Amino acid sequence: MLKTNVNFFDLRRIFIRVKNVLLVAHPNPDLDCLCAMKVIQFLLNRYFAKKATLYSKDPVPSEYKHLFSDVVNTVIIDNFDCIIAVEVGSFSRFSEVIDKTDSKIIINIDHHFSNDLFGNYYYVDINSSSVNEVLYDIIKQTGIPIDSDIAYYLVMGVISDTGGLSYNNVGSKTLAMLSELRNYVDWQDIVRTIKSKNFLYYKMLATLYNNIKKEGKIVYSYITNQEFCELEKKGFKKEDINNVIENIFFIQGAELFFVVLEVDPGYSRVSLRSKEIDVEEIASYFGGGGHKRAAGFRMKKTAQDVIDLILKKLQEDKYGNILS
Numbered sequence: 001m002l003k004t005n006v007n008f009f010d011l012r013r014i015f016i017r018v019k020n021v022l023l024v025a026h027p028n029p030d031l032d033c034l035c036a037m038k039v040i041q042f043l044l045n046r047y048f049a050k051k052a053t054l055y056s057k058d059p060v061p062s063e064y065k066h067l068f069s070d071v072v073n074t075v076i077i078d079n080f081d082c083i084i085a086v087e088v089g090s091f092s093r094f095s096e097v098i099d100k101t102d103s104k105i106i107i108n109i110d111h112h113f114s115n116d117l118f119g120n121y122y123y124v125d126i127n128s129s130s131v132n133e134v135l136y137d138i139i140k141q142t143g144i145p146i147d148s149d150i151a152y153y154l155v156m157g158v159i160s161d162t163g164g165l166s167y168n169n170v171g172s173k174t175l176a177m178l179s180e181l182r183n184y185v186d187w188q189d190i191v192r193t194i195k196s197k198n199f200l201y202y203k204m205l206a207t208l209y210n211n212i213k214k215e216g217k218i219v220y221s222y223i224t225n226q227e228f229c230e231l232e233k234k235g236f237k238k239e240d241i242n243n244v245i246e247n248i249f250f251i252q253g254a255e256l257f258f259v260v261l262e263v264d265p266g267y268s269r270v271s272l273r274s275k276e277i278d279v280e281e282i283a284s285y286f287g288g289g290g291h292k293r294a295a296g297f298r299m300k301k302t303a304q305d306v307i308d309l310i311l312k313k314l315q316e317d318k319y320g321n322i323l324s
């Protein structure tokens, strides 16, 4: 389903009119978000001759830094007349990342079901696997030719947000897109780039696997803040912990999976995945969001407290007997 108040002709008019564009990433940006920012930057530079600055409040994961070396973490907001929010799910999240945006044109591009459609213009396609698939649709509508730079980031975003084409968000449209772009890119290089992790990432996974639990049809794990501190003493960087839930998702006999990462003392980030159960509903109950089978939230509580709250929520009748 496409939720939008803007068509391509409007978007093109806006891009022609604006002078200086700021692209804003969601907190703890993932590859899909970062790749999409690069794609939009290429489009603005090459086809509209506009400057575009890439901004992320949080650091870029260190494995991917070389691809996004122009992402800045401070900006003077007065220098921009247009802000494009990339996968920033809600106005409150947007305000958390950047303020004093009153007089700017705000464009909101996303593919998350829970997007609250903030901004002057929004383009949210919840049937797309990734925000890069959304951009591909926009580019196709525009008739702008795709070059190998744009294809590289589009494909990397899609491959990464579909877990290497392993998730249910892969649609026939996704595959048609990849089929078209296949010959523009070095596939092996993209896969290698996505999968490359530093040694300490695997030490972090060792902790995650060590803590793993199974209760009924629920599999979950966590990393306490103390465990993170131990890893950080060895040089581990917290921005490198994206997508860890992928590592427990294929365990047999489970219906629901979650990971709780207490990244700061008393502050946890939670990812949920499921085969059928609506985890977006569970995440939004705790103030987060996402998709039906992949969602998340953050909470000012310790890992153990968050686990207790989730398990308590899952004891409700409507989640059936997944705990037994």
Ligand SMILES: [Mn+2]
Pocket: 032, 033, 087, 111, 129, 130, 131, 161
């Ligand atoms: Mn995405």
